Amino acid sequence: xxxxxxxKKNYKHYICNALLLAFVALSLTVFLNAxxxxxxxxxxxxxxxxxxxxxxxxxxxxxxxVNNVSDVDLISIGFLAENSEVMKxxxxxxxxxxxxxxxxxxxxxxxxxxxSIVSYIITFGAPVVLxxxxxxxxxxxxxxNDYNKDTKAVTALKWLIDHSYRPVKKWMQSxxxxxxxxxxxxxxxVTVWVYNFNLITIFIEFVAYYxxxxxxxxxxxxxxxxxxxxxxxxxxxxTIPPLLWAIIALVIFDLWRxxxxxxxxxxxxxKDEDFVRDMPLVIMANGTMGCEKTTFxxxxxxxxxxTYRDDALKIMFETDLKFPCFPWINLERCxxxxxxxxxxxxxxxxxxxxxxxxxxxxxxSASLQRCILRHLRRRYGYKYDNFYFDYDVEKYxxxxxxxxxxxxxxxxxxxxxxxxxxxxxxxxxxxxxxxxRSDELIDDVGNLPKRDNDFLExxxxxxxxxxxxxxxxxxxxxxxxxxVDPNGIYKDSVDIGVIAITEIGKERGNMVTxxxxxxxxxxxxxxxxxxxxxxxxxxxxxxxxxxxxTCSLTDDQRPESWGADARDTxxxxxxxxxxxxxxxxxxxxxxxxxxxxxxxPFSEFYEDDRYYKGNNGLCxxxxxxxxxxxxxxxxxxxxxxxxxxxxxxxxxxxLDGEEKKQSYYLTKKKxxxxxxxxxALAGYYENKFRSSKNGLQDIPTYNCTRATLEExxxxxxYLIQKLDKAFLNAAEGGIEENEIKSAEGSKRKKG
Amino acid sequence: xxxxxxxxxxxxxxxxxCLVIAVLGYFFYTFLHTNDRGIAEGKFAGKxxxxxxxxxxxxxxxDVSSAQLRLNGATGTVQQLNITYEENLFTGTTETETYYFxxxxxxxxxxxxxxxxxxxxxxx
Numbered sequence: 053x054x055x056x057x058x059x060k061k062n063y064k065h066y067i068c069n070a071l072l073l074a075f076v077a078l079s080l081t082v083f084l085n086a087x088x089x090x091x092x093x094x095x096x097x098x099x100x101x102x103x104x105x106x107x108x109x110x111x112x113x114x115x116x117x118v119n120n121v122s123d124v125d126l127i128s129i130g131f132l133a134e135n136s137e138v139m140k141x142x143x144x145x146x147x148x149x150x151x152x153x154x155x156x157x158x159x160x161x162x163x164x165x166x167x168s169i170v171s172y173i174i175t176f177g178a179p180v181v182l183x184x185x186x187x188x189x190x191x192x193x194x195x196x197n198d199y200n201k202d203t204k205a206v207t208a209l210k211w212l213i214d215h216s217y218r219p220v221k222k223w224m225q226s227x228x229x230x231x232x233x234x235x236x237x238x239x240x241x242v243t244v245w246v247y248n249f250n251l252i253t254i255f256i257e258f259v260a261y262y263x264x265x266x267x268x269x270x271x272x273x274x275x276x277x278x279x280x281x282x283x284x285x286x287x288x289x290x291t292i293p294p295l296l297w298a299i300i301a302l303v304i305f306d307l308w309r310x311x312x313x314x315x316x317x318x319x320x321x322x323k324d325e326d327f328v329r330d331m332p333l334v335i336m337a338n339g340t341m342g343c344e345k346t347t348f349x350x351x352x353x354x355x356x357x358x359t360y361r362d363d364a365l366k367i368m369f370e371t372d373l374k375f376p377c378f379p380w381i382n383l384e385r386c387x388x389x390x391x392x393x394x395x396x397x398x399x400x401x402x403x404x405x406x407x408x409x410x411x412x413x414x415x416x417s418a419s420l421q422r423c424i425l426r427h428l429r430r431r432y433g434y435k436y437d438n439f440y441f442d443y444d445v446e447k448y449x450x451x452x453x454x455x456x457x458x459x460x461x462x463x464x465x466x467x468x469x470x471x472x473x474x475x476x477x478x479x480x481x482x483x484x485x486x487x488x489r490s491d492e493l494i495d496d497v498g499n500l501p502k503r504d505n506d507f508l509e510x511x512x513x514x515x516x517x518x519x520x521x522x523x524x525x526x527x528x529x530x531x532x533x534x535x536v537d538p539n540g541i542y543k544d545s546v547d548i549g550v551i552a553i554t555e556i557g558k559e560r561g562n563m564v565t566x567x568x569x570x571x572x573x574x575x576x577x578x579x580x581x582x583x584x585x586x587x588x589x590x591x592x593x594x595x596x597x598x599x600x601x602t603c604s605l606t607d608d609q610r611p612e613s614w615g616a617d618a619r620d621t622x623x624x625x626x627x628x629x630x631x632x633x634x635x636x637x638x639x640x641x642x643x644x645x646x647x648x649x650x651x652x653p654f655s656e657f658y659e660d661d662r663y664y665k666g667n668n669g670l671c672x673x674x675x676x677x678x679x680x681x682x683x684x685x686x687x688x689x690x691x692x693x694x695x696x697x698x699x700x701x702x703x704x705x706x707l708d709g710e711e712k713k714q715s716y717y718l719t720k721k722k723x724x725x726x727x728x729x730x731x732a733l734a735g736y737y738e739n740k741f742r743s744s745k746n747g748l749q750d751i752p753t754y755n756c757t758r759a760t761l762e763e764x765x766x767x768x769x770y771l772i773q774k775l776d777k778a779f780l781n782a783a784e785g786g787i788e789e790n791e792i793k794s795a796e797g798s799k800r801k802k803g
Numbered sequence: 804x805x806x807x808x809x810x811x812x813x814x815x816x817x818x819x820x821c822l823v824i825a826v827l828g829y830f831f832y833t834f835l836h837t838n839d840r841g842i843a844e845g846k847f848a849g850k851x852x853x854x855x856x857x858x859x860x861x862x863x864x865x866d867v868s869s870a871q872l873r874l875n876g877a878t879g880t881v882q883q884l885n886i887t888y889e890e891n892l893f894t895g896t897t898e899t900e901t902y903y904f905x906x907x908x909x910x911x912x913x914x915x916x917x918x919x920x921x922x923x924x925x926x927x
Binding site for chain 2: 155158159163637
C-alpha cells in the first residue's frame with residue numbers, strides 16, 4: 053500500500069528518469085560515433101590552441117588537424133563534395149544540367165509523383181464531401197424541439213473524447229508543468245540530444261577553426277569546414293524521421309512568419325513615431341461618424357506617450373554625458389524619495405528643489421548654508437553635506453561648455469530632474485475627456501527604472517494587472533480665465549501630458565454657437581475662459597531642454613465646428629480612407645483562406661440546423677467543432693498581427709493653403725485591446741433607456757404603406773404640425789367661412 | 804462581395820506562392836540529384852561518377868595521347884577516385900595519386916587536378 057502510494061506520488065520522476073536512460077542508451081548504441089567526433093573535435097581544438105600559442109611566442113607549432121576530414125564513419129548526405137575541386141566540377145555540371153529539357157521532365161515526374169498523394173485525397177474526399185452536401189441539402193429535415201439534448205451519437209462521441217483526448221491532454225499538460233517545475237530533467241535530455249546530434253562537436257570545431265584562423269587567416273579551408281559541418285549535421289538530418297521533420301519545419305515556419313508579421317507591426321509603429329514627432333502641438337481629426345477619428349487620436353496619444361518617455365530618457369543621458377562623473381543616481385534617489393512624500397509632483401516643484409540647491413551653493417554665509425541644508429534634509433530627505441550630491445567639484449569642475457552656451461551643474465540637475473519626472477512617473481501621461489487604457493510596464497530594481505512600452509507583446513489575460521488609465525481632464529486646468537469651479541483642486545494640475553479631447557467642437561463651439569456668450573459673464577463660458585490662449589501657450593508650461601512635453605489631440609466631424617481662433621493653432625486631418633485591418637497576406641494566406649472559404653457554408657449550415665433542431669446532433673457537433681478550430685486560430689492571428697493604413701488630407705487650421713496627403717498605421721493589437729470605448733458618453737443614454745417603459749417592439753407600426761393622419765400625427769414632427777396648420781386649420785377655417793356664407797345667405801333670403 | 808474578392812485575391816496569392824516554391828524546388832532538386840541522374844540515365848551532356856565507389860586504373864600510353872581505364876571494384880569515395888599509374892610516365896615506377904574527374908561522354912573523361920582540366924579516353 054505504501055509502495056503504491058509512493059509510486060503514485062512519484063511516478064513522473066520515474067518516467068523522466070526512464071526517458072533519460074533511454075536517451076543515454078541511444079547514445080551508446082545508435083549515436084556511438086558522437087563520442088569519436090567529440091574526441092576529434094577536442095584534438096582539433098587542442099592543436100589549434102597550441103598553434104596559436106606557438107604563433108604568439110614565435111616558435112614552430114604542431115600540425116593542426118582542424119582542416120582534416122573526420123575519420124569517423126559518418127554518412128555524407130550529398131549536399132557538398134569532400135573536396136572543393138570536386139565541388140567546382142559538380143557545380144559546373146549543375147550549371148549545364150540546370151536548363152535542360154531532361155532536368156525539367158525528371159523534376160516534373162518527381163513532382164507529379166508527390167502530388168499524386170494530393171490527388172488521392174481529392175479523388176477520395178470529393179465524393180464524400182459531395183455526398184454529405186447532397187444529403188444535407190435534399191434529405192427531408194425533421195423538426196425537433198428537444199432543447200439542448202444530445203443525440204446518442206453525440207453522447208457516444210463526447211464519451212469517447214472525455215475518455216481519450218481530454219485525459220491525454222490533461223496528463224500531457226500536467227507532465228509539461230511537472231517538467232517545467234523540475235527543469236533539471238529537461239536540461240539533461242537536451243544535453244544528451246545535443247551530444248547525440250554532434251552539436252557539441254560543431255561548437256568545439258567552430259572554436260578550433262576560429263583559433264586557427266586568428267593566426268593563419270586561412271580562407272581556403274572554409275569549404276572543408278562547411279563540409280565537416282554538413283557531415284556532423286547529417287546525423288540529425290538522417291536520424292529524425294521525415295514526419296517529425298515536417299512538424300519541425302512547420303513549427304519553424306510558423307515562428308518565422310509570426311516574427312516577420314511582428315516586425316511589420318513594429319515597422320508601422322516606428323513610422324507612426326516619426327509621424328507624431330513631426331506633428332504640431334495641436335491637431336484636430338475630422339471626418340464622418342465611424343471613420344475612426346477617436347481611434348486615430350487615441351492611437352496617436354499612446355504613441356506620443358511613448359515618444360515622450362523616450363525623449364525624456366534621451367535628455368537624461370545627454371545631460372549625464374555633459375557631467376559624466378556626477379552621481380546622478382544620488383539625485384534620482386533623492387527625487388524618488390521626495391516624490392513618494394508628495395513634495396515634488398510637477399515640473400515646477402522639481403525645478404524648485406534644484407533651484408534651492410543652487411541657491412544654497414551660491415550663498416556666501418556658512419550659517420545660512422547650514423540652514424538651507426537642514427531645510428533640504430527635512431523637506432526632501434536630502435542627506436549630503438554639500439549641495440551637489442557629493443560630486444567632486446574640485447576634480448571635475450562645475451561648468452560644461454558645448455560651444456553654444458556654458459551651463460553649470462545646477463542647471464544640468466534641473467534639466468535632468470524634470471526629464472526624470474517625465475520618464476519615471478509611474479502613471480499614464482495621458483489626460484483626456486474619455487477613458488484611455490495604456491499598459492506601459494515599469495521594472496524597477498532600485499536603480500534607474502526600465503520601461504517596456506511594447507504594446508504588441510502584452511498578454512491579454514493580464515490586462516487588469518498591467519493597466520494604467522488616463523487622467524480625468526479637469527478642463528478648468530486648461531482655462532486661465534474664468535473657471536467652472538474656481539476652487540477645484542485639480543485646476544492647476546496639468547503641466548505636461550498628452551491631452552486628448554474628443555468632440556471638441558461640441559465642447560468649445562464656434563463663433564456662431566458662442567454668439568450668446570458674454571465675456572463679462574459671471575459664469576465661465578468659452579468666451580471668457582481664455583482656453584484658446586492657453587492652447588497657444590502650451591509649450592510655455594511644459595518645456596524641458598527646449599522640447600515641449602505636451603500636446604492637444606482633438607476630434608470632431610467638421611473643422612468648422614471649432615472656433616477659428618483656436619483651430620488656427622492646429623493642423624486638421626481630414627480622415628477619409630482606411631485600408632481596413634489586414635494580415636500580411638503571403639504569410640497567412642492558407643489560414644485566411646480556410647477561414648473565409650469556410651464561413652459561408654458553415655453559417656448556412658448552422659443557421660439551417662438551428663432552425664430545424666433544438667437538440668445537439670452529430671453533424672452540428674462535428675461541423676461546429678472543426679470550424680471553431682479554424683475560426684479561433686485565425687481570429688487570434690488577425691487580432692495579433694493585423695494593421696490598417698489610414699490616409700488623410702492635412703490642412704492648416706485656417707483651412708487655406710495646400711492640402712497634403714499623409715498616412716498613419718493602426719495596429720489592431722495596440723488600439724483595440726480595450727483601449728477606449730467608442731461609446732464614451734453612453735452613461736447618459738443608459739439612464740434614459742433604463743427609465744423607459746417601452747422598447748422598439750412596443751412602438752406602433754404603420755398599417756400600410758400610406759400612413760393615416762392619425763399615424764402621421766404620432767410622429768410629433770414639425771413638418772406634420774405645419775401641414776396640420778396649413779391644411780386642416782384652413783379646412784376648419786373654410787368650414788367656418790362656408791357656415792358664415794351660408795348664414796349670410798340665409799339672412800339675405802330671410803330679408 | 805467583399806469576401807469573394809478577398810478569396811479570389813488569396814487564391815491568386817496562393818497560386819503565386821506555389822509557383823515560386825515549385826521553381827525554387829526545381830533548382831534545389833536538380834542540384835541534389837545532379838550525380839544520381841548523371842549515372843542513372845546517362846543521357847546528359849555531363850555525367851559524374853558519384854553513386855558508387857569505384858577504383859579506376861588509368862593506363863597512359865607513352866606519349867600521353869591516350870589512356871586505358873579499368874573499373875576495379877569499390878574502394879574510392881564519391882568523386883574522389885584513386886587512380887593508380889601502373890607505370891610512371893617518367894620514372895617507370897608505379898605510383899598512386901588522387902584525381903578528381905568527370906565523365907562527359909560515352910568514352911571521354913575529364914580529370915581535374917588543381918585548376919587544370921584535361922581529357923583522356925577510356926574503355927571499360
